[in-house]
Amino acid sequence: MGIRDFLRDKVQKVNTPDQQRKEIDEKLWLKCSGCGEINYHKEVTKALQTCPKCGKHFPITVREKIDIIIDPGTFQEIDENLKSLDPLKFKDSKKYPDRVKAAVKKTGMNDAFVSGIARINDRPVHIGGIEFGFLGGSMGSVVGEKIVRLVESAIEKNTHVITISCSGGARMQESILSLMQMAKTSAALVKLRQKGLGHISLLTDPTTGGVTASYAMLGDINIAEPGALICFAGPRVIEQTIRQTLPEGFQRSEFLLEHGMVDMVLHRQDWKSGISKVLEFFG
Amino acid sequence: MATVLDFEAPIVEIEAQLDELRNLPGLNSDQMNKEISSLEDKLAKVRANIYKRLTPQQKVMVARHPDRPYTLDYIQNIFTDFTELHGDRLFREDPALVCGMAKLDGEPVMVIGHQKGRNTKENIHRNFGMVNPEGYRKSQRLFEMADMFKRPVITFVDTPGAYPGIGAEERGQAEAIARSLMVMAGLKVPMITVIAGEGGSGGALAIAMGNRIGMLEHSIYAVISPEGCASILWKDASYAGKAAEALKLTSKDLKELNIIDEIIEEPMGGAHRNHPATAAKVKDFIVRNLAELKTMTPEQLFEDRYQKFRNMGVFAE
Numbered sequence: 001m002g003i004r005d006f007l008r009d010k011v012q013k014v015n016t017p018d019q020q021r022k023e024i025d026e027k028l029w030l031k032c033s034g035c036g037e038i039n040y041h042k043e044v045t046k047a048l049q050t051c052p053k054c055g056k057h058f059p060i061t062v063r064e065k066i067d068i069i070i071d072p073g074t075f076q077e078i079d080e081n082l083k084s085l086d087p088l089k090f091k092d093s094k095k096y097p098d099r100v101k102a103a104v105k106k107t108g109m110n111d112a113f114v115s116g117i118a119r120i121n122d123r124p125v126h127i128g129g130i131e132f133g134f135l136g137g138s139m140g141s142v143v144g145e146k147i148v149r150l151v152e153s154a155i156e157k158n159t160h161v162i163t164i165s166c167s168g169g170a171r172m173q174e175s176i177l178s179l180m181q182m183a184k185t186s187a188a189l190v191k192l193r194q195k196g197l198g199h200i201s202l203l204t205d206p207t208t209g210g211v212t213a214s215y216a217m218l219g220d221i222n223i224a225e226p227g228a229l230i231c232f233a234g235p236r237v238i239e240q241t242i243r244q245t246l247p248e249g250f251q252r253s254e255f256l257l258e259h260g261m262v263d264m265v266l267h268r269q270d271w272k273s274g275i276s277k278v279l280e281f282f283g
Numbered sequence: 284m285a286t287v288l289d290f291e292a293p294i295v296e297i298e299a300q301l302d303e304l305r306n307l308p309g310l311n312s313d314q315m316n317k318e319i320s321s322l323e324d325k326l327a328k329v330r331a332n333i334y335k336r337l338t339p340q341q342k343v344m345v346a347r348h349p350d351r352p353y354t355l356d357y358i359q360n361i362f363t364d365f366t367e368l369h370g371d372r373l374f375r376e377d378p379a380l381v382c383g384m385a386k387l388d389g390e391p392v393m394v395i396g397h398q399k400g401r402n403t404k405e406n407i408h409r410n411f412g413m414v415n416p417e418g419y420r421k422s423q424r425l426f427e428m429a430d431m432f433k434r435p436v437i438t439f440v441d442t443p444g445a446y447p448g449i450g451a452e453e454r455g456q457a458e459a460i461a462r463s464l465m466v467m468a469g470l471k472v473p474m475i476t477v478i479a480g481e482g483g484s485g486g487a488l489a490i491a492m493g494n495r496i497g498m499l500e501h502s503i504y505a506v507i508s509p510e511g512c513a514s515i516l517w518k519d520a521s522y523a524g525k526a527a528e529a530l531k532l533t534s535k536d537l538k539e540l541n542i543i544d545e546i547i548e549e550p551m552g553g554a555h556r557n558h559p560a561t562a563a564k565v566k567d568f569i570v571r572n573l574a575e576l577k578t579m580t581p582e583q584l585f586e587d588r589y590q591k592f593r594n595m596g597v598f599a600e
Contacts, residue, residue, distance in 0.1 A: 092516035141597050176532070180595035184592045186461060186468060187464070187589050187592050231452055244449075260455070
């Protein structure tokens, strides 16, 4: 404990009741889940929700990710009205429509993908991303359709495409329809390529399963968030299959960089400048 | 001894009785012939009864039947002059995915399919039909070669899924599948896919983007195995039966969802009962659809496949 913390503690113990003191502590200070260091909340916010000491990236929403990349106030959302249906009448412990309803309420989004047109250093781009908070960012019919429409709109308006992934993979409640979104999104990228337009894929923690195994790995440039889990089969599935414990850092961004799967690992603070350089190269 | 699924027990029992009767000395009495023919009738009825009413979980068992025809059986029964082609030119050969040139009624085609083994030794060699990234990179190479020389592509799907292992992840299983989807989407030759057994998620889809997709009656195709789905959503793999129902993985379900074009009927009692008869139906499906696709230009074939997958998905607006 630093001297500052010690003094603050003393002062507050005198002046505030326990519960209130705890709330103030949580507002002002944040313990990093990576290095265990205590950070001043404002510092963490300034570092775009990363630990100023060890660089650990804390989860943020997809809208926050988009805002980090684009010129402020330039985002115009498209296709925001698409909603999931329940073609399979899927029910496990809960009905699928009830799960969707709860996710809509929780996130304020109609489904797990938000997309639109924006500007980066005044250059128009199409940008879209997955919200993990919406059913684990799983890719169902709506997510797949919105990705394809984003790409189609980019082709029509002649801009490059940026996708931001953060997903548990396929949406099981849509079974085969969910699987087909992998084919559909990948096919759209063929058309984008035919027009000479680029796809920058930003992979954030976590990106797994059918999302990794389709459009997300198909960036002309793949960029990973530091320390993100990026894989096809999740660590638990692999451990069950091979009955071994996995090595430290397995399937993390730095591992993917080492194995040649991503072009670069970029800190949030470098997202905008890094993507701008790629866009400049794309022309 | 052939593998018997538990719900097939009544069938096997009558078959045993029939065998016994036929082997009795002093055959050919009228009484005996009558007995045999009545048992044969009964057998057909019982078999039809069981197979017309298979639950999704029972279909999973039939789709995984160890005597079910595999890619190499279809190759033998449908094509001639098969020459296997090996390797991804990057890492190694993957025996879980069989690829090669063959002739279909005299016409050169590229055949690609998952291959399971019939016994433990074979299954270790074939990795139980679970493909590694190098397998998918081999098929990408050969999809592109078929495209270059304007030869149709026929694929056979039968895999529990892409292999989930350390090496597979290190070598980019996700990228290998993703790139396969892109390569197939770009093909300007006819491509026909047969879902022959287990359609296990991304590992199946990685060779399954045909302009036309046929599915054997008792095959299955889903985003995850019933066991995997049960352990995630029910937190208990023993709910696999419920998951099999919920996942809508039968050929009938997939036809209704417009994911497949045609259900290929199996011989009564399942494809494992009669490989040549099954192959004949599959061949008919391939030949008919190939003839239709061959009337299209390369651009039309590309666009036909694009629109087919573009339109998959159900949502509200």
